[in-house]
Amino acid sequence: MKILVTELMWEDGIEELRRLGYSVDYDMELSRKREELLNLVPKYDALIVRNETRVDPEFLDAAKKAKVIGRLGVGLDNINLEAAKERNIPVIPAKNANATSVAEYVMAAMLDASRPLSDADADVRRGNWDRRFFTGYELNKRTLGLIGLGEIANRTARRAKAFGMDIIGYDPFVAPFDHVLAETGVRPVDTLDELLSDSDFVSVHVPLTKATKYMINKDNFPLMKPHAYVINSARGGIIHEQDLVEAIQSKKIAGAYLDVLEKEPVEKDSSIAQIESIRLSPHIAGLTDESQSRTAMLIAQEVDRVLKGGESICAVV
Incomplete structure:
Protein backbone atom coordinates (compact mmCIF):
# COMPACT_ATOMS: atom_id res chain seq x y z
CA MET A 1 0.00 0.00 0.00
CA ASN A 98 3.37 18.07 21.38
CA ALA A 99 1.65 19.16 24.61
CA THR A 100 4.85 19.35 26.66
CA SER A 101 6.62 21.44 24.01
CA VAL A 102 3.77 23.95 23.84
CA ALA A 103 3.63 24.18 27.64
CA GLU A 104 7.36 24.94 27.71
CA TYR A 105 6.87 27.62 25.02
CA VAL A 106 4.36 29.37 27.29
CA MET A 107 6.83 29.24 30.18
CA ALA A 108 9.59 30.61 27.91
CA ALA A 109 7.33 33.49 26.86
CA MET A 110 6.54 34.44 30.46
CA LEU A 111 10.20 34.21 31.48
CA ASP A 112 11.20 36.37 28.51
CA ALA A 113 8.59 38.99 29.42
CA SER A 114 9.71 39.11 33.04
CA ARG A 115 13.46 38.89 32.37
CA PRO A 116 14.28 39.89 28.73
CA LEU A 117 17.78 38.45 28.64
CA SER A 118 18.20 38.69 24.87
CA ASP A 119 17.46 42.43 25.03
CA ALA A 120 19.90 42.84 27.91
CA ASP A 121 22.55 40.94 25.99
CA ALA A 122 22.10 43.17 22.92
CA ASP A 123 22.29 46.31 25.08
CA VAL A 124 25.47 45.20 26.84
CA ARG A 125 27.09 44.44 23.48
CA ARG A 126 26.33 48.04 22.46
CA GLY A 127 28.55 49.17 25.34
CA ASN A 128 25.86 49.84 27.96
CA TRP A 129 25.50 48.55 31.51
CA ASP A 130 21.99 49.60 32.47
CA ARG A 131 21.13 47.45 35.48
CA ARG A 132 18.15 49.57 36.47
CA PHE A 133 16.49 49.40 33.06
CA PHE A 134 16.79 45.62 32.96
CA THR A 135 15.51 45.03 36.46
CA GLY A 136 12.77 42.48 35.86
CA TYR A 137 10.15 40.89 38.05
CA GLU A 138 9.39 37.45 39.45
CA LEU A 139 6.77 35.08 38.11
CA ASN A 140 6.20 34.03 41.71
CA LYS A 141 2.74 35.24 42.87
CA ARG A 142 1.83 36.45 39.38
CA THR A 143 -1.45 35.21 37.92
CA LEU A 144 -1.60 33.09 34.80
CA GLY A 145 -4.99 32.87 33.09
CA LEU A 146 -5.57 29.84 30.88
CA ILE A 147 -8.28 30.05 28.21
CA GLY A 148 -9.17 26.43 27.54
CA LEU A 149 -8.30 23.68 29.99
CA GLY A 150 -7.21 20.74 27.88
CA GLU A 151 -4.00 18.73 28.09
CA ILE A 152 -1.69 21.58 27.05
CA ALA A 153 -3.20 23.86 29.69
CA ASN A 154 -2.85 21.05 32.22
CA ARG A 155 0.87 20.70 31.55
CA THR A 156 1.34 24.48 31.49
CA ALA A 157 -0.40 24.78 34.85
CA ARG A 158 1.87 22.17 36.43
CA ARG A 159 4.96 24.02 35.29
CA ALA A 160 3.66 27.44 36.29
CA LYS A 161 2.72 26.07 39.69
CA ALA A 162 6.37 25.11 40.22
CA PHE A 163 7.25 28.79 39.73
CA GLY A 164 4.83 29.80 42.48
CA MET A 165 2.27 31.31 40.13
CA ASP A 166 -1.43 31.59 40.84
CA ILE A 167 -3.40 29.96 38.03
CA ILE A 168 -6.95 30.58 36.91
CA GLY A 169 -8.80 29.03 34.02
CA TYR A 170 -11.84 29.55 31.84
CA ASP A 171 -13.44 26.63 30.01
CA PRO A 172 -17.21 26.12 29.98
CA PHE A 173 -16.71 22.48 28.93
CA VAL A 174 -14.64 21.45 31.96
CA ALA A 175 -16.38 20.02 35.02
CA PRO A 176 -15.33 20.84 38.61
CA PHE A 177 -13.63 17.49 39.19
CA ASP A 178 -11.83 17.14 35.88
CA HIS A 179 -8.13 16.49 36.42
CA VAL A 180 -6.89 19.90 35.33
CA LEU A 181 -8.89 21.48 38.17
CA ALA A 182 -8.77 18.70 40.73
CA GLU A 183 -5.08 17.87 40.43
CA THR A 184 -3.25 21.04 39.39
CA GLY A 185 -4.90 23.64 41.61
CA VAL A 186 -6.26 25.75 38.75
CA ARG A 187 -9.02 27.99 40.04
CA PRO A 188 -11.92 28.13 37.59
CA VAL A 189 -13.61 31.43 36.74
CA ASP A 190 -17.09 31.80 35.33
CA THR A 191 -16.43 34.23 32.50
CA LEU A 192 -13.73 35.20 30.04
CA ASP A 193 -13.99 38.80 31.24
CA GLU A 194 -13.13 37.74 34.78
CA LEU A 195 -10.09 35.82 33.60
CA LEU A 196 -8.83 38.74 31.49
CA SER A 197 -9.21 41.26 34.29
CA ASP A 198 -7.48 39.11 36.92
CA SER A 199 -4.48 37.82 34.91
CA ASP A 200 -0.93 39.09 34.52
CA PHE A 201 -0.45 36.63 31.65
CA VAL A 202 -3.22 35.23 29.46
CA SER A 203 -2.45 32.06 27.51
CA VAL A 204 -4.79 30.78 24.78
CA HIS A 205 -5.44 27.03 24.44
CA VAL A 206 -8.63 26.64 22.42
CA PRO A 207 -9.28 25.60 18.81
CA LEU A 208 -10.33 28.13 16.20
CA THR A 209 -14.11 27.80 15.77
CA LYS A 210 -17.01 30.12 15.09
CA ALA A 211 -17.34 30.55 18.87
CA THR A 212 -13.66 31.40 19.46
CA LYS A 213 -13.07 33.60 16.38
CA TYR A 214 -11.85 37.01 17.68
CA MET A 215 -12.82 36.09 21.24
CA ILE A 216 -10.13 38.53 22.44
CA ASN A 217 -10.79 41.93 20.86
CA LYS A 218 -11.24 45.66 21.40
CA ASP A 219 -14.24 45.05 23.66
CA ASN A 220 -12.30 43.11 26.27
CA PHE A 221 -8.70 44.36 25.94
CA PRO A 222 -9.61 47.32 28.21
CA LEU A 223 -10.42 44.84 30.99
CA MET A 224 -6.81 43.64 31.14
CA LYS A 225 -4.07 44.99 33.38
CA PRO A 226 -1.76 47.53 31.69
CA HIS A 227 1.27 45.35 32.45
CA ALA A 228 -0.40 42.14 31.16
CA TYR A 229 0.77 40.00 28.24
CA VAL A 230 -1.29 37.73 26.03
CA ILE A 231 0.27 34.52 24.66
CA ASN A 232 -1.22 32.69 21.68
CA SER A 233 0.19 29.29 20.76
CA ALA A 234 -3.18 27.93 19.57
CA ARG A 235 -4.47 29.40 16.32
CA GLY A 236 -4.40 32.75 14.55
CA GLY A 237 -7.78 34.44 14.46
CA ILE A 238 -8.64 33.84 18.12
CA ILE A 239 -7.11 37.23 18.92
CA HIS A 240 -8.14 40.15 16.72
CA GLU A 241 -4.71 41.28 15.57
CA GLN A 242 -5.48 44.90 14.68
CA ASP A 243 -7.31 45.33 17.99
CA LEU A 244 -4.22 43.90 19.71
CA VAL A 245 -1.97 46.43 17.99
CA GLU A 246 -4.21 49.28 19.07
CA ALA A 247 -4.45 47.96 22.64
CA ILE A 248 -0.66 47.94 22.94
CA GLN A 249 -0.23 51.32 21.29
CA SER A 250 -2.77 52.83 23.69
CA LYS A 251 -1.04 51.07 26.63
CA LYS A 252 -4.08 49.02 27.59
CA ILE A 253 -1.74 46.00 27.79
CA ALA A 254 2.04 45.59 27.74
CA GLY A 255 2.54 43.20 24.86
CA ALA A 256 2.01 39.78 23.33
CA TYR A 257 3.76 36.59 22.29
CA LEU A 258 2.27 35.22 19.09
CA ASP A 259 3.38 31.90 17.68
CA VAL A 260 0.38 31.80 15.34
CA LEU A 261 -1.15 34.44 13.08
CA GLU A 262 -4.32 34.80 11.09
CA LYS A 263 -2.22 34.90 7.93
CA GLU A 264 0.98 32.86 7.91
CA PRO A 265 3.69 33.71 7.10
CA VAL A 266 3.46 37.30 8.35
CA GLU A 267 3.39 40.01 5.71
CA LYS A 268 6.36 42.39 5.88
CA ASP A 269 4.16 45.48 6.00
CA SER A 270 1.80 44.00 8.59
CA SER A 271 1.18 46.36 11.51
CA ILE A 272 1.62 43.45 13.91
CA ALA A 273 5.23 43.04 12.75
CA GLN A 274 6.01 46.69 13.50
CA ILE A 275 5.30 46.55 17.25
CA GLU A 276 8.41 45.74 19.26
CA SER A 277 6.48 44.46 22.27
CA ILE A 278 4.74 41.86 20.11
CA ARG A 279 7.16 38.97 19.94
CA LEU A 280 6.61 36.72 16.93
CA SER A 281 7.70 33.16 16.21
CA PRO A 282 6.97 31.02 13.11
CA HIS A 283 4.40 28.54 14.49
CA ILE A 284 7.02 26.60 16.46
CA ALA A 285 5.50 26.27 19.95
CA GLY A 286 4.95 22.56 19.45
CA LEU A 287 7.98 22.10 17.22
CA THR A 288 10.81 20.46 19.15
Whole structure:
Protein backbone atom coordinates (compact mmCIF):
# COMPACT_ATOMS: atom_id res chain seq x y z
CA MET A 1 0.00 0.00 0.00
CA LYS A 2 1.08 3.57 -0.70
CA ILE A 3 1.22 6.56 1.64
CA LEU A 4 1.69 10.21 0.63
CA VAL A 5 3.18 12.73 3.08
CA THR A 6 2.48 16.30 1.98
CA GLU A 7 4.32 18.31 4.63
CA LEU A 8 7.22 18.17 7.08
CA MET A 9 7.46 14.82 8.89
CA TRP A 10 10.34 13.72 11.08
CA GLU A 11 12.43 11.02 9.44
CA ASP A 12 11.90 8.38 12.14
CA GLY A 13 8.16 8.35 11.35
CA ILE A 14 8.82 7.87 7.64
CA GLU A 15 11.32 5.11 8.43
CA GLU A 16 8.74 3.45 10.67
CA LEU A 17 6.18 3.41 7.85
CA ARG A 18 8.71 1.87 5.49
CA ARG A 19 9.72 -0.68 8.12
CA LEU A 20 6.05 -1.64 8.36
CA GLY A 21 6.09 -2.38 4.65
CA TYR A 22 4.52 0.72 3.07
CA SER A 23 5.68 2.61 -0.02
CA VAL A 24 6.06 6.22 1.15
CA ASP A 25 6.28 9.28 -1.09
CA TYR A 26 7.34 12.43 0.76
CA ASP A 27 7.33 16.01 -0.48
CA MET A 28 7.34 18.57 2.33
CA GLU A 29 6.40 21.36 -0.12
CA LEU A 30 3.48 19.53 -1.74
CA SER A 31 0.85 21.37 0.31
CA ARG A 32 1.78 24.53 -1.61
CA LYS A 33 1.36 22.87 -5.03
CA ARG A 34 -2.39 22.36 -5.06
CA GLU A 35 -2.88 21.19 -8.66
CA GLU A 36 -0.05 18.69 -8.44
CA LEU A 37 -1.36 17.49 -5.08
CA LEU A 38 -4.87 16.87 -6.43
CA ASN A 39 -3.42 14.91 -9.33
CA LEU A 40 -1.40 12.71 -6.98
CA VAL A 41 -3.81 11.85 -4.17
CA PRO A 42 -5.97 9.34 -6.12
CA LYS A 43 -3.03 6.89 -6.08
CA TYR A 44 -2.67 6.60 -2.30
CA ASP A 45 -4.22 4.47 0.43
CA ALA A 46 -3.32 6.94 3.19
CA LEU A 47 -2.46 10.63 3.32
CA ILE A 48 -0.44 12.37 6.03
CA VAL A 49 -0.72 16.16 6.31
CA ARG A 50 0.20 18.95 8.68
CA ASN A 51 -1.59 22.31 8.99
CA GLU A 52 -1.09 23.81 5.49
CA THR A 53 -2.72 21.10 3.37
CA ARG A 54 -6.35 22.04 2.71
CA VAL A 55 -8.33 18.83 3.18
CA ASP A 56 -11.65 20.00 1.77
CA PRO A 57 -14.35 18.21 -0.28
CA GLU A 58 -12.35 18.69 -3.49
CA PHE A 59 -9.31 17.06 -1.90
CA LEU A 60 -11.37 14.22 -0.41
CA ASP A 61 -13.18 13.55 -3.71
CA ALA A 62 -9.79 13.20 -5.39
CA ALA A 63 -8.56 10.82 -2.67
CA LYS A 64 -10.58 7.91 -4.06
CA LYS A 65 -8.46 5.16 -2.46
CA ALA A 66 -7.82 6.86 0.88
CA LYS A 67 -8.68 4.80 3.94
CA VAL A 68 -7.25 7.22 6.52
CA ILE A 69 -5.81 10.73 6.92
CA GLY A 70 -3.10 11.35 9.50
CA ARG A 71 -2.60 14.85 10.90
CA LEU A 72 0.91 15.72 12.15
CA GLY A 73 -0.36 17.89 15.00
CA VAL A 74 -3.62 18.51 16.82
CA GLY A 75 -5.30 21.46 15.10
CA LEU A 76 -8.02 20.43 12.67
CA ASP A 77 -9.18 23.73 11.17
CA ASN A 78 -7.61 22.84 7.80
CA ILE A 79 -9.60 19.59 7.59
CA ASN A 80 -13.29 19.40 6.73
CA LEU A 81 -14.31 16.78 9.28
CA GLU A 82 -17.90 16.57 8.09
CA ALA A 83 -16.78 15.83 4.55
CA ALA A 84 -14.35 13.18 5.81
CA LYS A 85 -17.10 11.61 7.90
CA GLU A 86 -19.48 11.52 4.92
CA ARG A 87 -16.84 9.61 2.97
CA ASN A 88 -16.06 7.31 5.90
CA ILE A 89 -12.40 8.40 6.06
CA PRO A 90 -11.09 8.51 9.64
CA VAL A 91 -8.93 11.52 10.57
CA ILE A 92 -6.17 10.90 13.11
CA PRO A 93 -4.47 13.82 14.90
CA ALA A 94 -1.36 13.35 17.04
CA LYS A 95 -3.20 13.55 20.34
CA ASN A 96 -1.07 15.20 23.07
CA ALA A 97 2.23 14.42 21.31
CA ASN A 98 3.37 18.07 21.38
CA ALA A 99 1.65 19.16 24.61
CA THR A 100 4.85 19.35 26.66
CA SER A 101 6.62 21.44 24.01
CA VAL A 102 3.77 23.95 23.84
CA ALA A 103 3.63 24.18 27.64
CA GLU A 104 7.36 24.94 27.71
CA TYR A 105 6.87 27.62 25.02
CA VAL A 106 4.36 29.37 27.29
CA MET A 107 6.83 29.24 30.18
CA ALA A 108 9.59 30.61 27.91
CA ALA A 109 7.33 33.49 26.86
CA MET A 110 6.54 34.44 30.46
CA LEU A 111 10.20 34.21 31.48
CA ASP A 112 11.20 36.37 28.51
CA ALA A 113 8.59 38.99 29.42
CA SER A 114 9.71 39.11 33.04
CA ARG A 115 13.46 38.89 32.37
CA PRO A 116 14.28 39.89 28.73
CA LEU A 117 17.78 38.45 28.64
CA SER A 118 18.20 38.69 24.87
CA ASP A 119 17.46 42.43 25.03
CA ALA A 120 19.90 42.84 27.91
CA ASP A 121 22.55 40.94 25.99
CA ALA A 122 22.10 43.17 22.92
CA ASP A 123 22.29 46.31 25.08
CA VAL A 124 25.47 45.20 26.84
CA ARG A 125 27.09 44.44 23.48
CA ARG A 126 26.33 48.04 22.46
CA GLY A 127 28.55 49.17 25.34
CA ASN A 128 25.86 49.84 27.96
CA TRP A 129 25.50 48.55 31.51
CA ASP A 130 21.99 49.60 32.47
CA ARG A 131 21.13 47.45 35.48
CA ARG A 132 18.15 49.57 36.47
CA PHE A 133 16.49 49.40 33.06
CA PHE A 134 16.79 45.62 32.96
CA THR A 135 15.51 45.03 36.46
CA GLY A 136 12.77 42.48 35.86
CA TYR A 137 10.15 40.89 38.05
CA GLU A 138 9.39 37.45 39.45
CA LEU A 139 6.77 35.08 38.11
CA ASN A 140 6.20 34.03 41.71
CA LYS A 141 2.74 35.24 42.87
CA ARG A 142 1.83 36.45 39.38
CA THR A 143 -1.45 35.21 37.92
CA LEU A 144 -1.60 33.09 34.80
CA GLY A 145 -4.99 32.87 33.09
CA LEU A 146 -5.57 29.84 30.88
CA ILE A 147 -8.28 30.05 28.21
CA GLY A 148 -9.17 26.43 27.54
CA LEU A 149 -8.30 23.68 29.99
CA GLY A 150 -7.21 20.74 27.88
CA GLU A 151 -4.00 18.73 28.09
CA ILE A 152 -1.69 21.58 27.05
CA ALA A 153 -3.20 23.86 29.69
CA ASN A 154 -2.85 21.05 32.22
CA ARG A 155 0.87 20.70 31.55
CA THR A 156 1.34 24.48 31.49
CA ALA A 157 -0.40 24.78 34.85
CA ARG A 158 1.87 22.17 36.43
CA ARG A 159 4.96 24.02 35.29
CA ALA A 160 3.66 27.44 36.29
CA LYS A 161 2.72 26.07 39.69
CA ALA A 162 6.37 25.11 40.22
CA PHE A 163 7.25 28.79 39.73
CA GLY A 164 4.83 29.80 42.48
CA MET A 165 2.27 31.31 40.13
CA ASP A 166 -1.43 31.59 40.84
CA ILE A 167 -3.40 29.96 38.03
CA ILE A 168 -6.95 30.58 36.91
CA GLY A 169 -8.80 29.03 34.02
CA TYR A 170 -11.84 29.55 31.84
CA ASP A 171 -13.44 26.63 30.01
CA PRO A 172 -17.21 26.12 29.98
CA PHE A 173 -16.71 22.48 28.93
CA VAL A 174 -14.64 21.45 31.96
CA ALA A 175 -16.38 20.02 35.02
CA PRO A 176 -15.33 20.84 38.61
CA PHE A 177 -13.63 17.49 39.19
CA ASP A 178 -11.83 17.14 35.88
CA HIS A 179 -8.13 16.49 36.42
CA VAL A 180 -6.89 19.90 35.33
CA LEU A 181 -8.89 21.48 38.17
CA ALA A 182 -8.77 18.70 40.73
CA GLU A 183 -5.08 17.87 40.43
CA THR A 184 -3.25 21.04 39.39
CA GLY A 185 -4.90 23.64 41.61
CA VAL A 186 -6.26 25.75 38.75
CA ARG A 187 -9.02 27.99 40.04
CA PRO A 188 -11.92 28.13 37.59
CA VAL A 189 -13.61 31.43 36.74
CA ASP A 190 -17.09 31.80 35.33
CA THR A 191 -16.43 34.23 32.50
CA LEU A 192 -13.73 35.20 30.04
CA ASP A 193 -13.99 38.80 31.24
CA GLU A 194 -13.13 37.74 34.78
CA LEU A 195 -10.09 35.82 33.60
CA LEU A 196 -8.83 38.74 31.49
CA SER A 197 -9.21 41.26 34.29
CA ASP A 198 -7.48 39.11 36.92
CA SER A 199 -4.48 37.82 34.91
CA ASP A 200 -0.93 39.09 34.52
CA PHE A 201 -0.45 36.63 31.65
CA VAL A 202 -3.22 35.23 29.46
CA SER A 203 -2.45 32.06 27.51
CA VAL A 204 -4.79 30.78 24.78
CA HIS A 205 -5.44 27.03 24.44
CA VAL A 206 -8.63 26.64 22.42
CA PRO A 207 -9.28 25.60 18.81
CA LEU A 208 -10.33 28.13 16.20
CA THR A 209 -14.11 27.80 15.77
CA LYS A 210 -17.01 30.12 15.09
CA ALA A 211 -17.34 30.55 18.87
CA THR A 212 -13.66 31.40 19.46
CA LYS A 213 -13.07 33.60 16.38
CA TYR A 214 -11.85 37.01 17.68
CA MET A 215 -12.82 36.09 21.24
CA ILE A 216 -10.13 38.53 22.44
CA ASN A 217 -10.79 41.93 20.86
CA LYS A 218 -11.24 45.66 21.40
CA ASP A 219 -14.24 45.05 23.66
CA ASN A 220 -12.30 43.11 26.27
CA PHE A 221 -8.70 44.36 25.94
CA PRO A 222 -9.61 47.32 28.21
CA LEU A 223 -10.42 44.84 30.99
CA MET A 224 -6.81 43.64 31.14
CA LYS A 225 -4.07 44.99 33.38
CA PRO A 226 -1.76 47.53 31.69
CA HIS A 227 1.27 45.35 32.45
CA ALA A 228 -0.40 42.14 31.16
CA TYR A 229 0.77 40.00 28.24
CA VAL A 230 -1.29 37.73 26.03
CA ILE A 231 0.27 34.52 24.66
CA ASN A 232 -1.22 32.69 21.68
CA SER A 233 0.19 29.29 20.76
CA ALA A 234 -3.18 27.93 19.57
CA ARG A 235 -4.47 29.40 16.32
CA GLY A 236 -4.40 32.75 14.55
CA GLY A 237 -7.78 34.44 14.46
CA ILE A 238 -8.64 33.84 18.12
CA ILE A 239 -7.11 37.23 18.92
CA HIS A 240 -8.14 40.15 16.72
CA GLU A 241 -4.71 41.28 15.57
CA GLN A 242 -5.48 44.90 14.68
CA ASP A 243 -7.31 45.33 17.99
CA LEU A 244 -4.22 43.90 19.71
CA VAL A 245 -1.97 46.43 17.99
CA GLU A 246 -4.21 49.28 19.07
CA ALA A 247 -4.45 47.96 22.64
CA ILE A 248 -0.66 47.94 22.94
CA GLN A 249 -0.23 51.32 21.29
CA SER A 250 -2.77 52.83 23.69
CA LYS A 251 -1.04 51.07 26.63
CA LYS A 252 -4.08 49.02 27.59
CA ILE A 253 -1.74 46.00 27.79
CA ALA A 254 2.04 45.59 27.74
CA GLY A 255 2.54 43.20 24.86
CA ALA A 256 2.01 39.78 23.33
CA TYR A 257 3.76 36.59 22.29
CA LEU A 258 2.27 35.22 19.09
CA ASP A 259 3.38 31.90 17.68
CA VAL A 260 0.38 31.80 15.34
CA LEU A 261 -1.15 34.44 13.08
CA GLU A 262 -4.32 34.80 11.09
CA LYS A 263 -2.22 34.90 7.93
CA GLU A 264 0.98 32.86 7.91
CA PRO A 265 3.69 33.71 7.10
CA VAL A 266 3.46 37.30 8.35
CA GLU A 267 3.39 40.01 5.71
CA LYS A 268 6.36 42.39 5.88
CA ASP A 269 4.16 45.48 6.00
CA SER A 270 1.80 44.00 8.59
CA SER A 271 1.18 46.36 11.51
CA ILE A 272 1.62 43.45 13.91
CA ALA A 273 5.23 43.04 12.75
CA GLN A 274 6.01 46.69 13.50
CA ILE A 275 5.30 46.55 17.25
CA GLU A 276 8.41 45.74 19.26
CA SER A 277 6.48 44.46 22.27
CA ILE A 278 4.74 41.86 20.11
CA ARG A 279 7.16 38.97 19.94
CA LEU A 280 6.61 36.72 16.93
CA SER A 281 7.70 33.16 16.21
CA PRO A 282 6.97 31.02 13.11
CA HIS A 283 4.40 28.54 14.49
CA ILE A 284 7.02 26.60 16.46
CA ALA A 285 5.50 26.27 19.95
CA GLY A 286 4.95 22.56 19.45
CA LEU A 287 7.98 22.10 17.22
CA THR A 288 10.81 20.46 19.15
CA ASP A 289 12.87 17.44 18.16
CA GLU A 290 11.22 15.39 20.88
CA SER A 291 7.63 16.36 20.10
CA GLN A 292 8.05 15.91 16.36
CA SER A 293 9.57 12.49 16.83
CA ARG A 294 6.62 11.52 19.05
CA THR A 295 4.17 13.01 16.55
CA ALA A 296 5.68 11.22 13.56
CA MET A 297 5.85 7.87 15.33
CA LEU A 298 2.31 8.15 16.70
CA ILE A 299 0.83 8.98 13.30
CA ALA A 300 2.85 6.24 11.58
CA GLN A 301 1.64 3.62 14.04
CA GLU A 302 -1.99 4.78 14.11
CA VAL A 303 -2.20 4.99 10.30
CA ASP A 304 -0.78 1.47 10.17
CA ARG A 305 -3.42 0.31 12.66
CA VAL A 306 -6.26 1.62 10.46
CA LEU A 307 -4.77 0.29 7.21
CA LYS A 308 -4.61 -3.16 8.81
CA GLY A 309 -8.30 -3.04 9.64
CA GLY A 310 -8.18 -1.73 13.19
CA GLU A 311 -9.44 1.46 14.82
CA SER A 312 -7.26 4.31 16.02
CA ILE A 313 -7.62 5.52 19.59
CA CYS A 314 -6.83 9.02 18.29
CA ALA A 315 -9.43 9.16 15.49
CA VAL A 316 -11.82 12.13 15.59
CA VAL A 317 -14.19 10.90 12.83
